[in-house]
Amino acid sequence: MPKPALHSLHIHPVKALRAQTLPAALVEPWGLAGDRRWAVIDDTGKVLTQREEPRLATAAAEALPGGGVVLSAPGREPLTVAPPEPGATTAVRIFGQKVELVSAGGEARDWLGELLGREVFLAHLDDPAVRRPIDDPPYTSPGETVTLADRYPLLLTTLASLDSLNALIARGDDAVEGPLPMNRFRPSVVVSGTGPWAEDDWNRLAIGEVVLRVAKGCGRCVVTTTDQATGVRGREPLCTLAAHRRLDGKLVFGQNLVPLTTGTIRVGDPVEVLD
Numbered sequence: 001m002p003k004p005a006l007h008s009l010h011i012h013p014v015k016a017l018r019a020q021t022l023p024a025a026l027v028e029p030w031g032l033a034g035d036r037r038w039a040v041i042d043d044t045g046k047v048l049t050q051r052e053e054p055r056l057a058t059a060a061a062e063a064l065p066g067g068g069v070v071l072s073a074p075g076r077e078p079l080t081v082a083p084p085e086p087g088a089t090t091a092v093r094i095f096g097q098k099v100e101l102v103s104a105g106g107e108a109r110d111w112l113g114e115l116l117g118r119e120v121f122l123a124h125l126d127d128p129a130v131r132r133p134i135d136d137p138p139y140t141s142p143g144e145t146v147t148l149a150d151r152y153p154l155l156l157t158t159l160a161s162l163d164s165l166n167a168l169i170a171r172g173d174d175a176v177e178g179p180l181p182m183n184r185f186r187p188s189v190v191v192s193g194t195g196p197w198a199e200d201d202w203n204r205l206a207i208g209e210v211v212l213r214v215a216k217g218c219g220r221c222v223v224t225t226t227d228q229a230t231g232v233r234g235r236e237p238l239c240t241l242a243a244h245r246r247l248d249g250k251l252v253f254g255q256n257l258v259p260l261t262t263g264t265i266r267v268g269d270p271v272e273v274l275d
Helices: 053-060 105-114 158-168 236-242
Strands: 004-010 020-022 024-028 038-042 060-063 069-072 077-079 090-094 097-103 120-124 154-158 190-194 204-207 210-219 250-259 263-266 271-273
Touching: 004 024, 020 060, 020 097, 038 090, 053 105, 069 105, 077 105, 097 204, 105 120, 154 158, 154 210, 158 236, 158 250, 210 263, 236 250
Parallel strands: 154 190
Antiparallel strands: 004 020, 004 190, 024 263, 038 120, 060 069, 069 077, 090 097, 097 120, 154 250, 204 210, 204 271, 210 250
């Protein structure tokens, strides 16, 4: 059997938009560099995700050097957005937390508003080191922070577990929906060369020279049923996860990670389970 290795790397420069695949990425204390530093905010100050707006899956964002992004969507002219100048922040809500972000201004507001047909604006997380502590006791330690990811800095999945899940879907009532691609699960790092569900037993691992702690399994939501090209929703994988992967009351696929060290990881790097 091949040894575990880093199969692919993904960031989501704007939370809830499609992923950008990279050959290498810097692991910072709060996640991969450029990952989820931007978010779409509704007119009540809430961070929007594909839970509320599956149409966000039809748009993509490419991270630029210096922290900017290029927004794109079918039939739309791309829009380059620079990081806003330091200044007044706006308090927004993400999963019950208040986080201070900086608004990107009018062009991005108009572009996204036309895409979604509602009042929204784009905002930037200027300083992940201080803006958002990880709030999920008892799985966190003091001083750990995160960007605008749901809860944790990185999400790990494995090819073998996806193959196993797709095999279960193929035997179920919703076989027509499978096989599902990995992008349904919006991972940061995808690992090859493991057995199915091996990651359930990991506590600490090294990707290349970067050491990461496994915090907890990732409970999945309706976003996993959303086609990441069209925004169309189905029933899988939640039906099959409910039948086969209900752990501690959650439908689990993948593991949430917290960096213990920093550094650059690259596709092809060895993955070593430390304990």
